[in-house]
Every structure is written in C-alpha cells, then in structure tokens.
Amino acid sequence: MDAAALLADLQAAFPGAAPRPSADMPGLDVPAADLPAAVTRLRDAHGFDLLADLCGVDRGPAVSPRFSVVVHLLGSGHHAYLRVAAACPDDAAPEAPSLTAVHPGADWHEREAFDMFGIRFAGHPDLRRILMWDGYPHHPLRKEFPLAGMPVDLPAADVAAVTGRRVEPAPMMGGPFVSPGGTMAKAEPVARDESWNEENPKP
Amino acid sequence: MGNTEYAYNSKVEGEVIVTRADAVVNWVRRHSVWPMPMGLACCAIELMAAGGSRFDIARFGMEVMRFSPRQADCMIVAGTVTYKMAEVVRRIYDQMAEPKWVVAMGACASSGGMYRSYATLQGVDRIVPVDIYISGCPPRPEALLDGMMLLQEKIRTEGASLRRTFRGRTVETKVVG
Numbered sequence: 001m002d003a004a005a006l007l008a009d010l011q012a013a014f015p016g017a018a019p020r021p022s023a024d025m026p027g028l029d030v031p032a033a034d035l036p037a038a039v040t041r042l043r044d045a046h047g048f049d050l051l052a053d054l055c056g057v058d059r060g061p062a063v064s065p066r067f068s069v070v071v072h073l074l075g076s077g078h079h080a081y082l083r084v085a086a087a088c089p090d091d092a093a094p095e096a097p098s099l100t101a102v103h104p105g106a107d108w109h110e111r112e113a114f115d116m117f118g119i120r121f122a123g124h125p126d127l128r129r130i131l132m133w134d135g136y137p138h139h140p141l142r143k144e145f146p147l148a149g150m151p152v153d154l155p156a157a158d159v160a161a162v163t164g165r166r167v168e169p170a171p172m173m174g175g176p177f178v179s180p181g182g183t184m185a186k187a188e189p190v191a192r193d194e195s196w197n198e199e200n201p202k203p
Numbered sequence: 204m205g206n207t208e209y210a211y212n213s214k215v216e217g218e219v220i221v222t223r224a225d226a227v228v229n230w231v232r233r234h235s236v237w238p239m240p241m242g243l244a245c246c247a248i249e250l251m252a253a254g255g256s257r258f259d260i261a262r263f264g265m266e267v268m269r270f271s272p273r274q275a276d277c278m279i280v281a282g283t284v285t286y287k288m289a290e291v292v293r294r295i296y297d298q299m300a301e302p303k304w305v306v307a308m309g310a311c312a313s314s315g316g317m318y319r320s321y322a323t324l325q326g327v328d329r330i331v332p333v334d335i336y337i338s339g340c341p342p343r344p345e346a347l348l349d350g351m352m353l354l355q356e357k358i359r360t361e362g363a364s365l366r367r368t369f370r371g372r373t374v375e376t377k378v379v380g
C-alpha cells in the first residue's frame with residue numbers, strides 16, 4: 001500500500017483531507033462532514049474493507065477542536081492499516097456523521113464513543129449509552145470528569161430507596177496509580193501524590 | 204448460648220434424640236446451603252472450581268447451585284459489581300426467600316477491589332447485607348470453602364427465629380412448633 005498515492009487520491013476527492021502525524025500506521029485527517037464518503041471510498045477503491053476500531057478523543061477544554069472521532073481501517077486483502085480522524089466542529093455539542101451505513105460494525109463503537117465522550121453520531125440507528133446506564137448525566141472519559149466519579153443517584157429508584165445509597169466518588173487512597181515507566185522492575189504503578197490517604201486528608 | 208443441646212438419653216426407648224427446635228432447624232439449614240452463584244467477573248471461575256471434583260463443595264452440602272433465586276438461600280457474590288449491575292444484584296437478593304445469607308467473595312465484591320472508579324460499586328455491602336467477606340483477588344477455592352464453613356458456623360449459632368434488619372426494613376422468620 002503506497003501511503004503517498006493513497007493520500008493524493010483522497011486529497012483529490014476531498015480537498016479538506018490532510019496527512020496526519022502518526023507513529024505507527026499512515027494517518028489521515030478528513031473534515032467530519034466527509035468522513036462517511038471518505039471511508040466508503042477507502043473501502044471500495046482502496047480495499048480497506050474492515051473497520052478495526054472507532055473511538056473518540058478529547059483533547060481537553062483548552063483545545064479547539066476539542067473532540068474528534070478516530071477510525072482504524074484494515075484491508076483484508078493487502079493487510080495494511082490506516083487511521084482516519086475527523087475533528088468535531090462544535091466543541092460544546094460535538095457531533096459527527098455515523099459510519100453505520102458504511103460499516104455496520106461501527107454501531108456499538110459509536111455508542112461507546114457517545115457514552116464516554118458525548119459525541120452524537122448523526123444517522124446512527126440506535127444511539128443509546130452502552131456502558132453506563134441510560135440517564136447517567138456525565139460522559140466519563142471527558143477530561144474534566146474525575147476518575148473517582150461524581151455523586152449521582154443509583155440507576156434504580158427502588159433500590160436507591162431501600163438501600164439509601166447513591167453513587168459516591170470512589171476512595172482513591174492517594175491514587176490514581178500510574179506507572180512511572182522504565183524497566184519492569186521500576187514500572188510498578190504508584191500514586192502520583194502520596195501525601196494524602198484515608199487517614200491524612202487531601203491538602 | 205449454644206443451640207447444640209443434642210442429647211441421647213439411653214433410658215428413653217426407641218432411639219429418640221432430645222434437642223431444641225432451633226438446633227435442629229439450624230442443623231438442617233447449615234448442611235443444605237443452596238448457593239445462588241452471582242458470578243460477575245473473574246472470581247466466578249474460582250467459584251466454579253470450588254464446585255468441581257478437586258475441591259468439591261458437595262462435601263458441605265452446597266453443591267446445589269441454583270440459578271433461580273427462589274430456590275437458593277445463599278448468594279455468593281463473586282466478582283465486580285458495577286453500579287449498573289447493582290440493581291440486578293439487589294433485585295435477585297429481594298427475590299430469595301428468607302432465611303438468606305450473602306457471601307462477598309473476593310476484593311471486588313467486598314470493597315470494589317482495584318476498581319476505584321466511577322463505574323464500580325465500592326463493596327456489595329452497600330446494597331445487600333453481607334454475612335461473610337472473603338479476601339483475595341481471586342480467593343482460592345479453599346478460601347471460599349473456608350468462608351462457607353464460617354457461614355455454617357454462623358448459621359449454627361443463629362436463633363432459628365430470625366430477625367434481620369437492613370436499612371430500616373425488618374424481616375422476621377419464625378419457626379413454628
């Protein structure tokens with residue numbers, strides 16, 4: 001697979017397409033509106049017939065465009081991978097066209113991206129949350145969402161009534177625990193800030 | 204206070220054993236604990252191993268795993284309970300007939316385990332009353348059997364007329380006769 005020729009062909013068809021810096025596989029940025037057409041062209045004219053992954057990306061509230069949709073494609077004939085990314089133009093209410101009409105396998109991936117990032121996929125046949133429960137008010141993989149969670153009501157009102165419980169932030173005990181990197185012996189996950197735990201409150 | 208007043212009186216004809224109703228009822232209960240396997244994650248594999256011939260939970264009268272809550276009296280919560288699943292766990296617990304017990308198997312069911320996250324219930328005791336906690340990630344089948352034997356011990360010393368209170372709701376089980 002000739003990445004330069006592929007890029008030239010797509011740029012001819014979609015003037016907004018641009019090469020995307022990538023460490024592992026050829027990458028391509030396309031405008032969100034062109035995403036289904038570009039993926040269709042890649043499938044029909046370039047042999048990228050398998051949707052390997054689809055996910056959302058949040059670059060944080062300070063960056064614009066904040067949200068993007070990233071698609072990994074694989075050609076089952078030529079065994080090459082390709083990454084296609086589309087930035088959502090609206091930072092407050094991110095939206096991207098659905099790929100379910102091109103690759104039906106995108107269905108649950110898009111539901112996950114919607115659940116975790118709040119990206120709405122226009123044209124999706126059944127855009128519901130897939131991991132968190134229906135009615136959960138947050139999108140947990142957004143940058144401002146704490147890993148420990150936010151206090152909300154339990155999904156079932158009757159269970160909440162009989163137990164008197166809510167969803168509470170998880171005790172982090174100085175965590176989250178991250179690996180400092182390096183060799184296996186040194187890479188054991190540790191808390192970034194060990195000055196606080198359940199006995200010594202967070203300063 | 205023991206409920207173990209078994210006594211064999213050789214002067215009484217016809218092989219009669221004199222005891223207390225509580226002791227008999229508890230004896231029956233603790234040797235026929237029918238578990239409801241609430242297998243939610245990796246711990247369930249060890250629960251299955253405990254049911255196999257190598258560890259053989261049948262030695263304790265507990266091999267009758269009932270997937271129908273109405274036929275079970277001990278819910279073994281083996282695995283990570285998410286908030287989304289908590290509702291189901293509580294509902295199945297509610298459907299079990301009294302008297303009933305709950306065993307929290309493993310770190311996740313006991314405390315949320317390593318999942319300090321927005322999606323995981325930090326211990327199943329937040330939604331159902333837990334009788335026995337078993338440590339480990341996962342606990343070995345021996346640890347589960349040890350916990351179940353502790354549960355038997357607990358059942359043995361319980362009053363058979365059982366009064367259980369949980370979050371303001373009281374459930375009473377009476378032994379008649």
Ligand code: SF4
Pocket residue numbers: 244245246247281282283308309310311312316339340341342
């Ligand atoms: S305690 Fe460990 S083995 Fe058991 S469910 Fe949790 S992560 Fe899995």
